[in-house]
Amino acid sequence: MKSLLLVFLAGFICSCSQKENAPIQPNIVLINIDDMGWKDVGFMGSEYYETPNLDALAQQGMVFTNGYASAANCAPSRACLMTGQWTTRHGIYTVASSERGNPKHRKLIPTKNTTTLANEHTVFPQILQQNGYTTCHAGKWHLSDNPLDFGFDKNIGGGHNGHPSSYYPPYKNVKIETGKSEHLTDLVMEQTVAFVDSVSGPFFLYYSPYAVHTPIQPITALLGKYENKSATHGQYNPAYATMVENLDRNIGLLLSKLKEKDHFKHTLIVFTSDNGGLYGITQQKPLRAGKGSYYEGGIREPFFFIWKDRIQPNTKNDVPITNLDLFPTLLEAAGIDYQEQSLDGTNVLPILYGSEGQLERELYWHFPIYLQAYDVDNNENRDPLFRTRPGSVIRDGDWKLHYYFEDQGMELYNLKEDIGEQRNLVLEYPEKAEELLEQLKLWWESTDAPIPSTLNPDYEE
Template sequence: MITGCLFMACTPRSKPVPSSPNIILINVDDLGWKDLGFMGSNYYETPNLDAFSKEGMVFTNAYASAANCAPSRACMISGLNTPEHGVYTVGSSARGDQRTRKLVPIRNTKYLKDSVYTLPEMLKSAGYLTASFGKWHIGTNPASQGIDYNIGGSDRGAPGKKGYFSPYNIDFIEDGPEGEYLTDRLTSEAITFLEENRDTTFFLYLPYYTVHTPIMGKPGLIEKFKDKKGNDGQNRPEYAAMVASMDENIGRILKTIDRLKLGRNTWIIFTSDNGGIRAVSEQNPLRAGKGSYYEGGIRVPLVMRWPGHIPESTVNTNRVTNLDFYPTIQEIVGPQQKAPHLDGLSLVSQFKDTTRVNRDLFFHFPVYLQAYDKTKDDGRDPLFRTRPGSVMISGDWKLHEYFEDGARELYYLKTDTGERNNLIDTYPEKARELYDKLVKWRTGKKAPVPQKKNPEYDARFEREILSKVAGAKP
């Protein structure tokens, strides 16, 4: 195992901060909203997380700030929505066949700029030791963005072919014994960190690469799930094995916290960076999955546990987002240097009072993201999980706007979480109200909207492809 000093930044050891909690932020990659037992799955087995959910607060209407990896993580770590940092997608913004794109998309910013005052940097200002074990993805080296101790994190977004078993394909990690499982290894590194720094106030970020593709579970667990009957679009043994390993390793972290007697002063946040891939695991009744701004692409599981501060066995139905983590943490730790601006809402008051909070959520995606599986994505059209557009949620109402054709969709989420009944013509006044809010927000954020026509667009070609896909559907 790698020793603790190998990837340690050259900074003085932090001193404990009186009354400030240790913070563990677990961010699972591509874990769907309903991929856990306590969230309603009858197929996946997550006994450790099911028990953990009863020890804190479950947020049933939690959202990622973006529908895929890099922008969601950039938002969470910066506390800023996508127009503020320009990270809209992974890699190029011109995804998909150019002959099916009507607009020239806004240029994507690949990484979060080092000038951004990140969540780890804010915590260092409050005296915290910061560590990350797993997928960083918003820069080449997290040391330049506030992380003192890093194992496995760089600009890589996935472990690569055969990457879940040693020898590994990721950076800042030494290979373990042949066949060692990456999720196990990252957890072991995190446990070593906890043991070595139990007397230091710390921020431990645990962004597992799992359950991102490639779908690779331990052979024994795959065999276990082969004979288990699937349910409601959740039936893939290899994926179930990955979920089970993730749950097992979170159980190891929780047991370590108890063994080190850190539980009373450790605040644990568990979430996912975006919705699950629908072709791998469906999130019914939510529509679509990762990469889409329908609910299945942005709704995520979220649980927080902090004994004495967050009541046990509590359900919070307010709409919250991972943009809220930064302002919540900042309010609690009281750093010497605060972030100059944050787009989220502190949740501190909701720890004691979960009364309905009226707020608006905004999502901006002025780029293209091609289909993952044309027959299973369940998006607006089968060629793209998302075409350029913006989305807003106000109360229980949700508005989609598409920049290519100016089309809008209006849904009432309270009775239509699956976004099947477009009410744009039934409630034109409500649609106008939300649209005016959305335009005002975009104007205030100087959010770029693509307007230049794509000269390579071929309407006839697009119709032919759509016709072929429609004919191939079961």
């Protein structure tokens, strides 16, 4: 009897010890800003926009200088982020129709666009929810009518709409409960803070405000400060600057609440944007072009991770990463083994922990459709009529190749030497261009990428 009691006590002590030593699932906060460019924040070098909360937060973790969105505009980037898969897997290439711009300027019939994420695709919030996480979506969703159908327990203002009709009431196309705040960015954060205040156990917060997408509607109290500031590196839009600062102020409120509830030290925080800043409103010098373009200004983003006592603070990393990497990385951080769906991103926790230095892989973008210019008189696109004509892009190391389906044109850049993509090296390095083109062709085949080839009868040369 005595020996049985000892065995029982030993087992009980062992069980308690295992529970005490078991890894605690972190809270996860993913901040995905709308249309914020690579250099629209202080920690990436802006001297015009003021983002003190984000600048201080970035210093507490690892900033990636080569962070990318997987697409150059909203809906496809968000579909890639949520599914961990390239656009060729889910078929969302743009917002609304793929037949953008004047028909007489489109040489090819573009690939038909998908506007709603199919239920057959698993998104990572569903997996977190199935593994004990309370999940909240706050702000812009854009992939279906209701994010509650895709693994979220709570929805704050998310629907199929890509931007608000107005940031001031009535918001019209944004369905959200009223509160003390009137400005939409403030109201979304008011309810987000209430969620953090009430939740217990591990939680996932997808904070995806509509800001700083159009319409550009200023915070009146802040306008005078920016009207009196000098333009720097092409950045001078006082109204937009007030939206950036107000967004930063709201993120500060979220951070304060996380600390008040003693969540901050147990929370992995990721910050990025869904695509580049809208050229004509903001610029990302020395990067070329902006939202909708597959030059660096359209796809390179501010990107950082912080996780107290896990990620070394005050670090910068030039390894190219993409928002496709968030699906496997966040699940790994949560201790969830997931192998049911083929993922195109990579778990970057070893990079974040400092145990690995590089990722041996290529990055791909595929855009078999048209997207008209935002401003035909002020842009840095390949031609003034379109931000993007049908094509694909590959980045391999420092080399980046643009390939266009209309004319089989190619542009080759070495980003280490020419981050602004000003000097096309195709004629100087034809073998490198052909090597990258062959890699693109293999990728098209492996992903069953649609290649537009049918001539448009309405086209006029």
